[in-house]
Amino acid sequence: MSERADMIRFAGIWTASLLSGVGSSLTAFVLGVWVYQTTGSPTQFALVMLCGLLPGILIGPFAGMVADRFDRRWVLIVTDCLAALPTAAVAALVSTDLLEVWHLCLATAISAACGTFHVTTYQAMTPLLIPAKHLGRANGLMQLTAASQIAAPVLAGGLMVAIGMAGVLVVDLATFSVAVLTLLLVRLPATVLRPNQGRERPAVGADLAWGWRHLRARPALMGLVLVQTGFNFVFAVAGVLVQPLIMSFASPGVLGVLMFAGGAGMFAGGLFMAAWGGPARRVGGMALFMALGSLFLMAHALRPSPLLVGVAAAAFLFTLPVVNGCAHTVMQAKVERDVLGRVLGTAHSLGAAATPIAYLLAAPLAEYLADPCYGRTARSPAVSARSSVWAKEGASPWSCSPTACCWPRWPPPSSSPPASHAGERPARRRASERHHRLTAPQKGPVCRSPCRPTRPAPSSRDRRPPRCSTWSA
Missing domain, CATH: 1.20.1250.20 (MFS general substrate transporter like domains)
Structure with missing residues (x-):
């Protein structure tokens, strides 16, 4: 009873x-x-x-x-x-x-x-x-x-x-x-x-920092909070970029329907979690549903189809209640009841801090990852939003774009002029050294993709090689 x-x-x-x-x-x-x-x-x-x-x-x-x-x-x-x-x-x-x-x-x-x-x-x-x-x-x-x-x-x-x-x-x-x-x-x-009635209360300053000290003393809980913060960051970036992605090929009415489909998916996920109760291994279940959510989120970028985006959005948001429900259950089960409010307050602050950072970074991601080898904004909003949604889930930039396959392969320039210049007159040697500095290969990336460089090919007096915004050292 x-x-x-x-x-x-x-x-x-x-x-x-x-x-x-x-x-x-x-x-x-x-x-x-x-x-x-x-x-x-x-x-x-x-x-x-x-x-x-x-x-x-x-x-x-x-x-x-x-x-x-x-x-x-x-x-x-x-x-x-x-x-x-x-x-x-x-x-x-x-x-x-x-x-x-x-x-x-x-x-x-x-x-x-x-x-x-x-x-x-x-x-x-x-x-x-x-x-x-x-x-x-x-x-x-x-x-x-x-x-x-x-x-x-x-x-x-x-x-x-x-x-x-x-x-x-x-x-x-x-x-x-x-x-x-x-x-x-x-x-x-x-x-x-x-729950704390009858117990001695610490000072206000010590109470404010109690949640942080409690998390730092328990690395496993701190790791869980940081993972949840990263997940909030990913979700916030998706919320900013998915709407421009839809608006690039659909009307505002379609956008409203697709947002409703996403909310219905999240509602179904909450009911599923309420009926199931979550996996026995909570952290493993979180990892599994995070991976599934990443796949569904990347599915938004496969093709500009309202039906595909609607299904992918509903499936992605279906995973969120399971991930968040498992995280909250672990925190509530592992933290003492009399300090749970302070620990949750600190965890909420860390999680909420990821959202404005994601909002600030979403536009640069869309601008600079959409068209890597051009180094400027994508030619269509769909390409821009699509590339950023892929990149934010942890996919490497070269897997987002078929043209992003640049690697540094310039040999280091020689530190001295060729041996054939030894013995020349000083004026001629200085001219030869100047010619050597201007024509010797320089350090930097070279683009092996079929894309155009960000500017015309450099002349013999331009020491900087063509740049590609997507290359790894």
Whole structure:
């Protein structure tokens, strides 16, 4: 009976969190659309996105400390209420036609900070809510919130047409209300709410660094966090480049359908993980599904076909809940319950730091890996996005392009003039040495591919050989 009651409690909190996540996803999409339609500036749009990323990087350890120190029910309730305040303010500004971009930057930052507290506390509570044997299933269900974020554009687009931007914000506020009401009604034991009650609290500074020290003292857990961070980097680059890949050969309507297909694949993966519970060897299962995800992601670049991209996107996103569910289950099973919030907060900060780095590197990858031997932007967006998606998964550049097969083979120049110059008059010898320096072979790469060099063939006075952007020393 106790196990059944625990599962009912978890189901209530999970439902509230899912509804809140869906509402937040709808709001994030319509606000992004408003920024781009109003300003027409990608920079302003990127600024709003950056405001949503930075809080997760900066306050992760602080969120973990709060989750371990205070009543976790009230941490969830207070953060949900604080997240609802900027949403209500934006709705009021929209109705009065006074909304500005800086309002959205501030509201997005506050909502993202509250979301960091919510996720950290929620994941720290999970192993105390349900038996250890069901942790994998619970983490699979928790991945459905991420699936709703991917599929949100389709639902948000329909709602925006039907009820407008203000109506979508009101729906988000309604989901916050349901989440808070559920948290107030669900009865939770004291061991779940305050696992550290009665213990001596360290200083705040020591508490903030506790998660990092705990990970450094356990290399296996640190390795798991770093692998998860790298996986987040890969996923973020894919999110930036796959959309230009689709738009290069399809319409915006097709893009929306394919994004919905990807979200459906992730939703199916979460249900699969919830029913299965994950492999017995969690880390081995992570490695297997990461490898499968890499293959599915590279399949996007085989040919410009909406059907192929739709199947590959759904298959790739199907693997994400299994990978993330296994990683979270290992962390929750191996870390002590009274310090789990601090460790998860630090892990979330490291994982979130990979996303802005990926966004900054995605464009250079598309520009310089798309057409290696030309050293400039690809002639079509499809080629650019395709090559970068292949390269980011760890495929070597020469496997991305059939023309990238350049190797250095220049012999080192002779350090002295030929012996035949000895004995010549000084003026003639100096002329011979100058001629030797200009005509002797130089160090550097030579392109053995049929492509053209980045500039015309050098003259006899040009010491630099033709360059190829894809060569290995």
